[in-house]
Amino acid sequence: MKVSVYGAGNQKLYLEKLNVQEKFGGEPPYGGSRMAIEFAKAGHDVVLAEPNRGIMSEDLWRKVEEAGVKVVSDDVEAAKHGEVHILFTPFGRATFRIAKTIIEHLPQNAVICNTCTVSPVVLYYSLEPILRTKRKDVGISSMHPAAVPGTPQHGHYVIGGKTTDNRDLATEDQINKLVELAKSAGKEAYIVPADVSSVVADMGSLVTAVALSGVLDYYSVGRNIINVPKKMIEQQVIMTLQTMASLVETSGVEGLVKALNPELLVRSASSMKLLDKQKDLEAALEILSNLDDLIKKEIENAEIKPTTLVAAQSLVKEIKTLIGGAAAEGAIKRSARKLFEH
Amino acid sequence: MKVSVYGAGNQKLYLEKLNVQEKFGGEPPYGGSRMAIEFAKAGHDVVLAEPNRGIMSEDLWRKVEEAGVKVVSDDVEAAKHGEVHILFTPFGRATFRIAKTIIEHLPQNAVICNTCTVSPVVLYYSLEPILRTKRKDVGISSMHPAAVPGTPQHGHYVIGGKTTDNRDLATEDQINKLVELAKSAGKEAYIVPADVSSVVADMGSLVTAVALSGVLDYYSVGRNIINVPKKMIEQQVIMTLQTMASLVETSGVEGLVKALNPELLVRSASSMKLLDKQKDLEAALEILSNLDDLIKKEIENAEIKPTTLVAAQSLVKEIKTLIGGAAAEGAIKRSARKLFEH
Numbered sequence: 001m002k003v004s005v006y007g008a009g010n011q012k013l014y015l016e017k018l019n020v021q022e023k024f025g026g027e028p029p030y031g032g033s034r035m036a037i038e039f040a041k042a043g044h045d046v047v048l049a050e051p052n053r054g055i056m057s058e059d060l061w062r063k064v065e066e067a068g069v070k071v072v073s074d075d076v077e078a079a080k081h082g083e084v085h086i087l088f089t090p091f092g093r094a095t096f097r098i099a100k101t102i103i104e105h106l107p108q109n110a111v112i113c114n115t116c117t118v119s120p121v122v123l124y125y126s127l128e129p130i131l132r133t134k135r136k137d138v139g140i141s142s143m144h145p146a147a148v149p150g151t152p153q154h155g156h157y158v159i160g161g162k163t164t165d166n167r168d169l170a171t172e173d174q175i176n177k178l179v180e181l182a183k184s185a186g187k188e189a190y191i192v193p194a195d196v197s198s199v200v201a202d203m204g205s206l207v208t209a210v211a212l213s214g215v216l217d218y219y220s221v222g223r224n225i226i227n228v229p230k231k232m233i234e235q236q237v238i239m240t241l242q243t244m245a246s247l248v249e250t251s252g253v254e255g256l257v258k259a260l261n262p263e264l265l266v267r268s269a270s271s272m273k274l275l276d277k278q279k280d281l282e283a284a285l286e287i288l289s290n291l292d293d294l295i296k297k298e299i300e301n302a303e304i305k306p307t308t309l310v311a312a313q314s315l316v317k318e319i320k321t322l323i324g325g326a327a328a329e330g331a332i333k334r335s336a337r338k339l340f341e342h
Numbered sequence: 343m344k345v346s347v348y349g350a351g352n353q354k355l356y357l358e359k360l361n362v363q364e365k366f367g368g369e370p371p372y373g374g375s376r377m378a379i380e381f382a383k384a385g386h387d388v389v390l391a392e393p394n395r396g397i398m399s400e401d402l403w404r405k406v407e408e409a410g411v412k413v414v415s416d417d418v419e420a421a422k423h424g425e426v427h428i429l430f431t432p433f434g435r436a437t438f439r440i441a442k443t444i445i446e447h448l449p450q451n452a453v454i455c456n457t458c459t460v461s462p463v464v465l466y467y468s469l470e471p472i473l474r475t476k477r478k479d480v481g482i483s484s485m486h487p488a489a490v491p492g493t494p495q496h497g498h499y500v501i502g503g504k505t506t507d508n509r510d511l512a513t514e515d516q517i518n519k520l521v522e523l524a525k526s527a528g529k530e531a532y533i534v535p536a537d538v539s540s541v542v543a544d545m546g547s548l549v550t551a552v553a554l555s556g557v558l559d560y561y562s563v564g565r566n567i568i569n570v571p572k573k574m575i576e577q578q579v580i581m582t583l584q585t586m587a588s589l590v591e592t593s594g595v596e597g598l599v600k601a602l603n604p605e606l607l608v609r610s611a612s613s614m615k616l617l618d619k620q621k622d623l624e625a626a627l628e629i630l631s632n633l634d635d636l637i638k639k640e641i642e643n644a645e646i647k648p649t650t651l652v653a654a655q656s657l658v659k660e661i662k663t664l665i666g667g668a669a670a671e672g673a674i675k676r677s678a679r680k681l682f683e684h
Contacts, residue, residue, distance in 0.1 A: 013569075017567075017568070017569060018567070018568060018616075023616065024613070091574065119581075121651075146606070146609060146610035146613070147609065147610065147612075147613040148613060151613070153609070153612055153613045154613075155609065156606065156609050158606065158610070164589070164592075164601065164646060164648065164649035164650075164651060165648050165649060165650045165651075166648055188609075190603060190606045192601070192603060192606070193601060193646065195585075195651050196585060196589075196601050196602065198578075198581060199581060199582050199585045199586075199602070200602055200603060200606055200607050200610055201606075201610050202578055203560070203564065203568065203570065203578060203614060204560060204575075204578030204579060204581065204582045205582075205607060205610040205611045205614065206556060206559060206560045206563070206611050206614035206623055207553070207556045207557055207559075207560050207578065207579055207582045207583070208582045208586065208602060208607060208611070209556070209607050209608070209610075209611035209623065209626045209627065209630060210552060210553065210555060210556025210559065210611075210622045210623055210626040211549070211552065211553035211556050211582065211583060211586060212586070212598075212599070212602060212604070212607065212626070212630065213552060213625060213626035213629040213630060214548060214549045214551070214552025214553050214556075215549055215586070215590075215595060215598070216595075216599070216629060216630075216633070216637065217548060217549075217552065217629065218545070218546060218548045218549050219595050219637070220634065220637075221548070222545065225359075225360070226359070226360060226545065227355075227359060228545065230594075230595075231684075232433065232684045233546075233595070234590055234594055234595055235683065235684035236540075236544055236545060236546030236549070236684060237546060237549055237587075237590050237595065238587050238590050238591050238681065239461075239540060239541060239546060239681055239682060239684075240541050240546045240547075240549045240550045240553065240587075241549070241553060241583045241584075241586050241587035241590070242583075242584070242587035242588075242591075242654065242681055243537075243538060243541045243681075244541075244550065244553060244554070244557070244583050245579075245580050245582075245583035245584035245587060245653075245654065246584075246654050246655050247506070247538075248557075248576055248579050248580050248583070249580050249584075249653055249654070249655040249656070250506075250655055252572075252576055253557060253558075253561050253572075253575070253576055253579065256554075256557070257554070257558070259506065259534070259535060259538050260538065260541070260542050260550060260554060261532060261534060261542060262554070264488070264498065264500065264532045264534070264542055264543075265542050265547060265550060265551050265554065266551070267488060267489065267495070267497065267498055267530075268488035268489065268500070268542055268543050268547040268551075269547045269548050269550070269551035269552075270489075270495055271366070271488070271489040271490060271493070271495045271496075272545060272547065272548035274360075274365065279621075279624075279625035279628060279629070280552045280622065280625040280626055280629055281548055281551065281552055282621075282625070283555060283621035283622040283624070283625045284551045284552040284554070284555035284622055285551065286621060287555040287558060287559065287621070287622055288551060288554065288555060288558075291558070292562065295558065295561070295562075304506060304535065306506065306507050306508055307506035307507060307655065308506075308507045308655065308658045308674060308678075309463075309506060309507075309537050309678060309681055309682075310654055310658060310674055310677035310678050310680070310681055311587075311591055311677050311678075311680040311681040312584065312587065312588050312591070312652060312654040312657065312677075313588050313591040313592055313649065313650065314591070314676065314677040314680040314681070315654065315657050315658065315661065315673065315674070315677040316650045316652060316657065318661070318673035318676065318677060319657065319660070319661055319664075319673070322661075322665060322669060322673055323664060323665065327664060331657065331660035331661070331664060332650060332652055332657070334656065334660065335652035335653050335654075335656040335657040335660060336650075336651060336652050336653075338652070338653040338656040339580065339581055339584055339585075339651055339652055339653040339656070340581060340651075341577065342573075342574045342577035342578060342581075
């Protein structure tokens with residue numbers, strides 16, 4: 001398979017700031033260059049585009065080249081090469097710029113994949129004018145490592161499939177190609193809704209995992225111990241998570257914490273500690289009882305800004321019913337970008 | 343102070359199902375009757391309305407009456423009595439029915455308070471037609487015990503203040519009266535935005551606490567270890583919690599779990615375990631790795647229903663701009679009720 005990877009990975013971040021080697025093992029290079037090496041070793045024809053040769057030592061570059069990866073400095077050269085295009089590019093605007101540059105040069109039926117630096121939803125929206133006209137053949141998906149490539153933790157790829165609102169951003173063939181590519185490199189392939197992939201694969205998956213453990217804890221205690229009806233448990237979960245998300249949206253994390261009042265929350269939630277196995281709650285009570293000084297100071301200065309608490313899916317339905325058509329679509333699209341852009 | 347409490351509390355639930363006495367200590371009666379006893383002992387003139395005398399044993403009723411509480415079976419009689427009205431009434435419709443019955447009979451400037459069975463927001467909306475016309479003097483707030491009254495854990499009341507969108511559901515005088523009442527009974531008084539009170543005080547506070555610990559963990563690790571900009575951390579928190587809330591809204595807890603794929607999530611989030619002190623994440627990984635059979639089966643049969651992922655506050659702004667006026671207000675109000683009704 002012809003594969004193009006964009007971005008070798010910030011080795012300074014991995015080695016010096018995150019101490020990846022010490023903490024997780026494996027060996028450099030980490031990131032996009034490691035993905036390129038692994039694909040090449042699996043027998044694929046791989047190009048790695050990296051304009052900044054100084055991003056890693058010549059020793060590491062030698063490893064990349066010895067694995068059979070062709071290194072280029074020009075994104076357009078990589079664009080013309082691959083069936084699969086993986087953006088291991090910087091966060092933010094740089095990624096959109098690169099995506100817009102390469103799309104014009106891709107071979108027919110190529111697929112562009114995000115990793116951790118951009119959501120496939122936002123990538124899709126930013127390319128939509130071209131994807132709906134000149135390049136209807138190009139698909140958008142993910143080859144999200146959901147771990148640092150090069151560490152033993154990286155045993156999988158998260159691939160974006162049909163969105164939760166049933167849109168296909170890539171064809172079945174394109175997605176199957178990604179599954180095949182992942183498997184050929186010895187990785188597990190997980191297909192998840194494209195608009196959920198960042199939630200389960202980005203750094204924020206920490207929050208997803210912890211919040212989900214709380215949901216499952218309440219779901220279990222609620223049904224088995226307190227006999228709360230399923231519907232009521234779900235209502236409370238929606239209320240809780242929706243309120244928290246909206247408070248962060250208007251007022252930041254410090255505004256959220258101020259509104260929720262950790263001292264009070266510890267008192268309330270303590271009464272929900274009914275079983276020994278609720279280690280999630282135990283840890284939460286411990287953390288909320290021992291806030292560090294930085295966050296304490298931030299809470300003091302925080303302001304809870306005007307927030308209109310609503311159930312999001314209900315409001316989506318309202319806007320579709322009340323306005324409908326392109327105006328509703330536009331509003332929804334802008335609010336989706338707000339959700340997924342970082 | 344003249345106080346009316348509605349509902350003595352389901353002693354069978356507390357004693358037999360929740361084993362409250364064994365687990366938390368204290369002694370029966372628990373619930374509304376205990377609140378009434380404590381207020382009476384603090385020197386207030388208290389009426390407890392309970393139409394179902396069989397809800398607890400005559401022994402317990404004697405305790406209530408010996409404390410100086412006047413027990414009545416008729417809600418209207420209690421309605422005519424108090425400056426403060428506390429609904430320790432059943433979940434759902436019964437509470438609205440009682441609120442609508444009593445409001446006509448309340449003395450001037452009385453305040454109606456919810457506990458755990460209804461959100462003050464929904465209580466307000468359900469009474470709004472009267473509150474905006476005949477009974478502008480009546481306030482809505484909370485005297486939410488956020489624990490089982492009668493247990494040692496109940497050392498506080500959560501009182502609903504100005505909402506996060508700056509609406510006053512009660513006057514300052516009415517709120518101060520509640521603070522005074524709580525303190526007179528030896529309890530800490532926490533004033534929180536009325537629309538946040540359920541989130542920090544209901545049973546779902548389990549989820550709030552655990553999710554907040556995850557947010558704080560990521561906030562700390564992100565800033566101190568990985569050097570993620572604050573804004574990006576917040577974007578990921580919004581994305582995560584908003585996506586989870588919306589998935590539960592459309593597809594239930596089992597749909598949420600199916601979409602997030604715990605096996606994958608454990609793999610992703612493991613790479614965010616960077617410090618020993620992340621006990622929240624440790625517990626979450628453990629829980630997600632050992633799902634019980636009931637939830638596993640539910641996930642198998644679950645369906646991820648169409649979900650349009652958007653940032654809720656952004657969509658609120660859109661709808662205000664695009665439609666505005668009463669139509670926007672109506673849509674927002676309906677979606678707020680959907681959020682807080684259970």
